[in-house]
Amino acid sequence: MSNFSNNLSYKGENEPLIKVNNISKTFSANWGKVQALRNLSFSCKREEFVAIVGTSGCGKTTLLRIIAGLDYPTEGEVLFNGKRVLGPGPERAMVFQEPRLFPWLTVEQNIAFGVQGGRSKQEIKELTARIMALVGLEDFRQAYPHELSGGMAQRVAIGRALAFEPEALLLDEPFSSLDVSTRLRLQGELLGLWQKTGKTILLVTHDIDEALLLSQKIIIMSPAPGTVKKILEIDLPYPRRPDDPIFWEKKEYIRQNII
């Protein structure tokens, strides 16, 4: 076992898994050019939970899409495990802001959709069953997306990403369209998933509480053009309490830096 894990992390445990190297991104619209990101750098360790916070329009989604390989930086590069990201890869799975489920597939099939090619039917079935148990969807195997609530649908989307068996999960404001109580519950579940599976998680959010409740490191972005303003290590133990005075202190600090 130890031999196996040593092989996997031959670069050493302290080598960052994701390294964003001085990236800039300029979009050209028909009325001119917009710089979305400028000289942005940070890194993320293996099994780390990192949150990227910023106001809407600060380019945090663009940043995540570039890391996912769905978009390209105009300058700079993203390294994953030391290799340059040139497109989507088997070691990164994206969860979008909307669930983006396939309406013609059942919950089970939607999750199985994420399973990477080259698996036998039996393997796919087992993996899907395990993940449905993990995200609490066993009773909804045969349901279609239109029969699910928003929270359920987003759970399926997270399940699909887990079925992809990535090293890193990239989440783009996954809970932003949910009501408060569902959001709190799913945040708790995400924390549990992270502790159980040991995935590296990169969470984009505009919700400061969410970032403080979940992550070990918070990257604060400032808008126009988007760039890293501060990087904040949060070493509070889990589960965290929003009424903790240190929590308040950090929250105030982020609030002042976010604009």
Added chain:
Amino acid sequence: MLYKRLKTNYCKTILKGITFPFLLIVAWEIAARLGYLNALFLPAPTKIWYAFVQMVADGSWAENLLASLQRLAYGFLITVCLAVPLGLAVGKAKNFQNWVNPTLSFLQQIPPIAWIPIFILALGIYEAPKIAVIIYAAFFPVFLNTVQGVKSVDPKLVEVGRAYMLSPLRMIRQVYIPSAYMSIFVGLRLGLSNCWRALVMAEMITRTTGIGAQIWEGRDLMQPDRIFVAVFTIGLVGLIIDIFLKRMECKFMPWKRTNDGKTQ
């Protein structure tokens, strides 16, 4: 309980649907018996019914119907095999439409029947020209609806496919085709009813076998009751085919089976 209610509802719908034709037939029968109608071209419904029984008994009804249905099946299958893959390809290719659109719009204006003489000259009077007409009649609705279906695929779902590293083949099979199902099905239904109509015309002109030929034979022999049997058969078969396709649609697309028809 719910099932029972659904079932009675279904029966009610059918009942409502046949009330009007039933009244019409009764009125027609009465008018015919009272001598208001010229029996030369409007025979009484009972007379048509007797002709039908006779045609069933001597086998000509089934023979002609089967001949027509067989052509329909061949022609339609060939069309689907041609038009759906082609539609998928053209729908995915970005600029291809600009190249073919004017030609397609031009061809679409020409009714299949206008080509029949050419088809007869080129292919004879037996099966080939009829099947050619069917293919021509069904091709455009199936092809154009497939193209439309592929064009209207949600780019967000395509992006999911990209993020999850789908191979091009899996992308077409698992994202594009299911997205286009609805549209393709509309095309198939339109295409099939176009086929059926065009086939009858082709059979009337080539006059060998089939329901269309039977109509013309009825005219030649002054048998209006037989003409009506054939005409009603055409309508009824068309109706049954359409109902069957609608059923298939529900079977193939269980996610559309909900009451409100909303999708994700």
